Amino acid sequence: MSDRRFLIIGLDCFTPQFVFGRWRDKLPNLKSLMEKGLWGELESTIPAITVPAWMSMMTSKNPGKLGFYGFRNRANYSYDEMFYANSLAVKEPTVWDVLSQAGKQSVVVSVPQTYPPKPVNGSLIGCFLTPDTDSEFTYPPELKDELWKNVGEYIIDVKDFRTEDKVQLIRQIYQMTSRRFATVRYLMDNKPWDFFMFVEMGPDRIHHGMWKFVDPEHPKYQPGNRFENSILNYYQYLDEEIGTLLEKLGDETIVLVVSDHGAKKMDGGICFNDWLIREGYLSVKEMPDEPKPLKNENIDWSKTKVWGSGGYYGRLFLNVKGREPDGQIDPADYESLRDELVAKIEALTDPEGRNIGSKAFKPEETYPVVNGIAPDLIVYFGDLNWRSLGSVGNPEIWSFENDTGPDDANHAQHGLFILYDPRNPGNGREYKGAHVMDVAPTVLNGLGEDIPADFEGKIIK
């Protein structure tokens, strides 16, 4: 029987330009893994966001096959019914499902889309889609009390992310990370495992909260500010914590550090629905005097052809006759209207009239199959340099304040991986062309297991 084990250190939004570039020499443990192993950028899903990226990674399936395109998805073609893509939406086997079937044991901690917890041959702690700590968020259920006694209260996520008190925000992020690593160390020492994976959300939270203090390219950056090293300090802290895990491992364990997407500065937001109103596609019954979330009750569906939603990327929906309850677009005009919208979105400029480089993806051109109900267009404003704001009543179609609170960064299409197999070292080679869907096949290959025929990714080697 093989003695091989596999550890995935998941760091949400951990970004290559810092780890491979700017701060490479300041992160000794990660640098050592890179020099001994393989490393490179890891292409995320479209859209490049936590949901669906982590599950695409764990199932080696594209979002179209998975049938969810973000955290919240249309349940049907009504205007209102949505579902949250938690573990119940994941119908494809994850890498730990495959390993459980093969009799191997897994420990899974805080991987996005693992709440509610499903049975596994091993232990599982659910992710930040857990409502609160009263919920049953572990498998087996008794693990919750065991963790409370031995590690302390599980921290679901940063509580007060929208605070302008950045000292408090940073403190919360460190507390969450520290508790997570303590939990991981406890489980590594006390539970049998062949496969161990955890995802730390801290990098994502600190990027969104602190980027403008750190990146000289950010429009709001001020040199010499007191938080200039906040993200570096946090990366260095993560590197130290990673070191405490590496100390426990022998050459039987393959280590993979991985992120679901990267990060970059956010230049601003496009007020998507205000833009659609201005272009004549969307009609509201009452325009608020100041920015307010757009509620379905305020939309005049009889005069609306298109509506959008906010987030790190934009989602656009068409109001089609025979499909939506009060559809206005003739199905024969669907494609021409979509093409018209793609052209207009890609022509969007900033307030100075410069094209911002937006992209609009048609699901059927992006995925081999489209399950569930995908947006009619997935939009990257400014190629993700700008976010989408769903509110209406904004004075302009551009906003430099997020409608849900302070946010300085958006996601980048490429995250990273560092893969080190002590028995088959990569010797510091940079590997190009890796995709999140390659992770699950790489894990199974490392553990000597067959790869299911419908896994879409390749082995990284």
Place this chain on the structure above:
Amino acid sequence: MTQKKTERGFTVWFTGLSGAGKTTVSQLVAKKLIERGKKVEVLDGDMVRQNLSKGLGFSKEDRDINIRRIGFVCHLLSRNGIVAVGAAISPYKAIRDENRKLIGDFIEVYARCPMEILVERDAKGLYKKALAGEIKNFTGVDDPYEPPENPEVVFDSDKEPPEESARKVIAKIEELGYLEPEKTPSGYTKEEEEKVNERLKALGYL
């Protein structure tokens, strides 16, 4: 192995004056419970008096026998995992309390309505006859009604639609642990989903 409370049978007992809404709301509650996967039997006072209590009158003695009979059947059903929904005027507190003690898993629902509204509604034409002296021993007119002191639910049928009253009864059944809270398509209760939604919005994902 201890049975989970959500797997136990229980009795929902509707009490109140004639025309106050017991039958209407109890039917809505029964329907909802069936949709939520429960096995339900309704023992409505008017129907029971056609069979199980046929021949009984409206003297105190006969009323007590009637309510005890309904309580007995509710007990048999409840202890076998069925939800028994009783809906009868059941005017005497002592007998209602007897049933509560017998059954144990007992949820009392008081259908309340001012007399003047009931007389105005007079859905079965009985108040008119009672006030004219054509019917004797009519509860609320010339026979007493003893309102419950601590019912689990009270609804005022002159102030809200029956659907709202039924919603309150279901919410109490959930609160008492006899029914798992209704889940959204994502597997959350409404309250849980709101928490997750607020968190995702605050984190910028929505």
